[in-house]
Amino acid sequence: MRIIAVANQKGGCGKTTTSINLTAALALNGKRVLLVDLDPQSHASLGLNVDSQDSIYNVISKIAPRKLSIDQITRSIDNKFDLVPSNVLVGTLEQELADEIGREIKLATIFESLKGKYDYIIIDCPPNLGFLTINALRASSEVIIPVETSRFSLQGVDRLLDIIRLVKDRLNHNITSRVLVTMFDSRLRHSFSMLDIIKDQFSENLIGTIVHLNVKLKEAAVAGKSVLDYDKYCRGSKDYFSLAKELIAQEQSKESSLSPMSSTMKKVVKDKIKDFGLVSFAFSAPEAKSVYVAGDFNNWYVDESCRMRQKNGTWSASLKLRSGKHQYRFIVDGRWQEDPANPNRAENAFGDANSVVEVV
Numbered sequence: 001m002r003i004i005a006v007a008n009q010k011g012g013c014g015k016t017t018t019s020i021n022l023t024a025a026l027a028l029n030g031k032r033v034l035l036v037d038l039d040p041q042s043h044a045s046l047g048l049n050v051d052s053q054d055s056i057y058n059v060i061s062k063i064a065p066r067k068l069s070i071d072q073i074t075r076s077i078d079n080k081f082d083l084v085p086s087n088v089l090v091g092t093l094e095q096e097l098a099d100e101i102g103r104e105i106k107l108a109t110i111f112e113s114l115k116g117k118y119d120y121i122i123i124d125c126p127p128n129l130g131f132l133t134i135n136a137l138r139a140s141s142e143v144i145i146p147v148e149t150s151r152f153s154l155q156g157v158d159r160l161l162d163i164i165r166l167v168k169d170r171l172n173h174n175i176t177s178r179v180l181v182t183m184f185d186s187r188l189r190h191s192f193s194m195l196d197i198i199k200d201q202f203s204e205n206l207i208g209t210i211v212h213l214n215v216k217l218k219e220a221a222v223a224g225k226s227v228l229d230y231d232k233y234c235r236g237s238k239d240y241f242s243l244a245k246e247l248i249a250q251e252q253s254k255e256s257s258l259s260p261m262s263s264t265m266k267k268v269v270k271d272k273i274k275d276f277g278l279v280s281f282a283f284s285a286p287e288a289k290s291v292y293v294a295g296d297f298n299n300w301y302v303d304e305s306c307r308m309r310q311k312n313g314t315w316s317a318s319l320k321l322r323s324g325k326h327q328y329r330f331i332v333d334g335r336w337q338e339d340p341a342n343p344n345r346a347e348n349a350f351g352d353a354n355s356v357v358e359v360v
């Protein structure tokens with residue numbers, strides 16, 4: 001069972017949106033998932049149309065008039081995944097348990113009884129570093145830190161990393177942390193500059209999937225649904241689906257390092273690889289700070305997998321593409337443009353041209 005806290009004390013950086021939609025996307029991939037709303041604002045619960053009288057407060061509090069078990073407060077969301085709802089009383093726990101010894105392990109202890117029942121528990125944390133967030137970190141094996149690409153988005157991330165280190169050292173608990181870029185607006189040069197800064201700062205601790213700005217994510221929350229239920233073909237759905245796939249692939253890579261690939265599987269992989277060809281993209285721009293290549297092969301997404309590397313002023317990337325014709329463009333410091341070295345072009349819907357490459 002993987003327990004993942006979605007935490008950042010900065011308000012409005014996409015914690016709840018990530019928690020709800022990552023949960024839904026993992027469930028769509030056949031995983032048994034529990035979403036725990038640990039924020040007294042109850043946005044995750046309300047975002048799934050759940051307005052509950054009972055919450056984790058009834059499980060943790062000693063003075064709650066109705067003492068309940070975690071199973072008793074858990075709701076099924078359309079038989080797809082489960083939710084432990086929150087309500088405003090959850091905010092009183094910090095004060096109630098102020099002097100209690102072992103207050104940091106309340107949630108971890110409760111989760112003990114859920115072993116074997118879920119593949120993933122996702123915890124939506126409140127926007128502060130108090131008792132509830134510490135409990136979530138202590139109960140988790142991983143933390144996802146959503147960071148938007150706005151000007152002050154990195155403020156406070158250091159403090160959160162300090163707290164995670166404290167949980168590791170003082171509470172003797174192993175936890176890995178990774179940053180997720182959210183609300184990425186590929187129309188703005190500023191987003192690309194921020195992405196570079198975030199990449200420099202977090203390098204291998206940056207999640208490959210980037211969540212783009214997409215109004216459907218907002219609309220879905222207002223409609224009380226996950227984005228995958230609201231509009232499964234929108235960019236928000238694709239991004240959170242890809243995030244779920246990335247997390248699941250980590251499980252599989254752990255497993256495959258334990259069990260070698262069977263010979264039948266090796267043949268299937270070999271046959272599949274035949275349909276692909278390696279395409280090398282290159283672009284000369286010594287002054288540029290970042291260059292990406294995006295095209296129909298990756299749904300025109302800008303993310304880490306299509307970031308080009310720079311050497312002596314030339315940016316390059318090699319991608320395995322399926323046989324056939326592909327349209328693409330370069331994104332140079334946030335500006336979309338065609339490949340000046342490639343005369344093969346096709347007009348696009350914006351009245352510009354896309355570059356065309358063929359894999360035979």
Ligand SMILES: Nc1ncnc2c1ncn2[C@@H]1O[C@H](COP(=O)(O)OP(=O)(O)OP(=O)(O)O)[C@@H](O)[C@H]1O
Binds near residue numbers: 010017127183
């Ligand atoms: N990728 C996105 N594109 C467009 N809107 C988004 C995106 N992610 C989040 N939002 C919107 O931004 C607002 C803040 O997001 P969200 O509630 O997920 O942040 P939060 O970190 O949970 O906030 P809080 O700190 O208050 O708990 C919401 O209105 C949400 O619908």
Ligand SMILES: [Mg+2]
Binds near residue numbers: 015017039043044124
């Ligand atoms: Mg929230």
